[in-house]
Amino acid sequence: MSQGPSKGTLWGHPQGLYVLFTTEMWERFSYYGMRALLVLTLVAATESLNPGFGMSQGDALKLYGYYTGLVYFTPLLGGWLADNYLGQRKSILIGGILMAAGQFTLFAATPHSIDLFYVGLGLIIAGNGLFKPNISTIVGDLYPQGDARRDSAFSIFYMGINLGAFLAPFVTSTLGESADYGWRWGYFAAGVGMTLAVVTQLMLFQRFLGDIGKVPGAQQDKLNAGGVKKPLTKVEFDRLRVIMFLFVFVTVFWLAFEQAGGLMNIYAQDYTDRMLGDTEIKAGYFQSLNPLFILLFAPVFSVLWVALHKRDKSPDAPIKIFAGLVLTAIGFMFLIFGLYEIQLYGKANMMWLVLAYLFHTLGELCISPVGLSLMTKLAPLRLASLVMGIWFLMPAIASFLAGLVGAFSENAAGYTFSHQVAAAIGLAPEYSGLLMVFGGVGVGLLLFAVVLWLISGMLVRWMHGAERMQPTSVEQGIDQELGSIAEHEGLGEQAKK
Incomplete structure (x- = not known):
């Protein structure tokens, strides 16, 4: 006998929404907490007070690129498995268990076994693929078709994502960057967060969600399609051409944006004056700036777009994406300004890093919600899943390339051309690698x-x-803005509802 979700409500929404909110918050706590430590652990010297794996920056950034690329690629496979075989609920549970196991494997591996560390990363990648694309499906299934609360529900759910992302580095970096504890205890904290997400599922999902998400949806999708294939119209073909063009520009944006967890993390640790009075700010804390700025500025952008639309002055989507690319470029210019302080004083003021993260977030708010909202409008209904897969391929490809670009900073300092460019703007050769990447x-x-x-x-x-x-x-507009940005965090099914 099938069981429906709990009929109780809290603040106008089903209680199950807040169970999903909590689950996603802890999962994102785990993911972003681990991401704040990954590159720093890999490059930490094996004989230091807080030993790591002693990798070169180039090798560590390449590994980071491989890891993040696969993190964004595997949801394509995880969504397919859920739709055809496992169902969303079982996929989320298995994914959560795999990610928790992965975090604790990183704890066990650090700093003794790089091979075991790779196993931990593999478990997290596989688990993320099952978890990331499926939990949002259940959020949508809490509401009947046409329910006006659904957009608001995704906004609330998105707040859980950013709350977890914001809090994570304060815990994992406090532990991991401290020689009194060590990197491994940061991963342990991330594992505890993921375990709490799994426990939440086991204890509360059936009670508050009933049987939602248990049955794979492929059969129902086929019925809805009617089994009839029709050729694309000229309008549909033109709109698909727009998607393919924008693919290039949005991928370039994510390539730049994903320097946050790689080269910018090293910039924070090695080149930034992180002293605030007598207290040193952990390098990983800067990873909290992006979710904080999103929470602060997403509503502002929503109000701006709606106000311009009412005046019939709203820019077309390509122009908004153009603005996002320019804003992100400005963010890198602040990092270059910081190089002059590094040359003079040995360290850069943390203001430059904060400004870089601010402008990167402003660029994200011009590109991520706008681009994704446009994708869902341009895609023919029968190709909606394929287009969402393309959206996830953008950060997947970009993350892989971002690692290679970041790694280039180590080799770029050895080129005569790099030295000449640095000298032309008054920088010493030792800073030419960072200059060539950021510039x-x-x-x-x-x-x-x-x-x-x-x-x-x-x-x-x-x-x-x-x-x-x-x-x-x-x-x-605010609901649409937050919900669209959240697609980058795995809410692809929202567009299908």
Whole structure:
């Protein structure tokens, strides 16, 4: 006999929403807490007070690129397994157990066995693939079709993502970067967070969610499709061309953005004056800036877009993405300004890193919600899943490339051309590697922005008015903004509801 979800409500929403909120909060706590430590652990000297694995920066950043690329790729496989075989609930549970096991494996491996460390990363990648794309499906299933509360529910759920991401480094970095505890205890804390997510599922899911998410959805999807294949219309084909063009520009953005967990993390640890009075701020704490700025500025951007739309002055989506590329490029310019302080004083003021994260977040708010919202409007209904898969491929490819770009900083300092560029702007050769990466990424963003500006008119014509489906109120705009940004964190199923 099937069991429906709990009929009780809290603040106007089903109680099951807050169970999912808690589960996702702890999962993101685990993921971002571990991400704040990964590169720092790999590059820490084996004989230091807080020993790590003694990798070169280049090798560590390459590994980070492989890891994050797979983290964003495996949800394609995890979603397929859930739809066809496992169902969402079983996928989330198995994924959570695998990720908890992965975090505790990192704890056991550090700093003794790099091979066992790789096993831990593999477990987290596999578990993330099962967990990430499926939990949001259940959020949508709590509400009947047409329920006006659904958008608000995803906004609440998204707050859980950023709350976990914001809090995580304060715990894991406090433990991991301390010689009194060591890197391994940061991973242990991340494992505890993931364990709490699993325990929440085991104790509360059946009570508050009933049988939602237990049955694979492939059969129902086939029934809804009617088994009939129709050729694409010219309008649909044009809109798919827009998606493929934007794929390039959004991937370039994520390539730049994903320097946060890699080279920018090393910049924070090795090159930034992190003293606040007599207290040293942990390098990993800076990883909390992005979720904090999202929570602060996402509503502001929503109000801005809605206000401009009411005045019929809202920029077209390609222009918003153009602005996001420019803002992100400005963020890298602040890091270059910091190089002059490093050259003079040995360390850069942390203000430069804070400003970089701020402008990267502002760029994200121009690109991630706008781009994803546009994807869901451009995709033909029968290709919605494929288009969402393409969206996840963007950060997957970008994360892999980001690691390679970050690793290049170690080799770039050995090139005569790099020295010449550094000398031309008054920097010593030892800073030419950072200059070439930060400056190269910034210039690359600007070049792609110019190209996007030049072809924006063509892309708008190919959209055939799809993006004019805009929110009509500030409240609706905020819900849409937060919900769309959340797609980057694994809420792809929202677009299918």
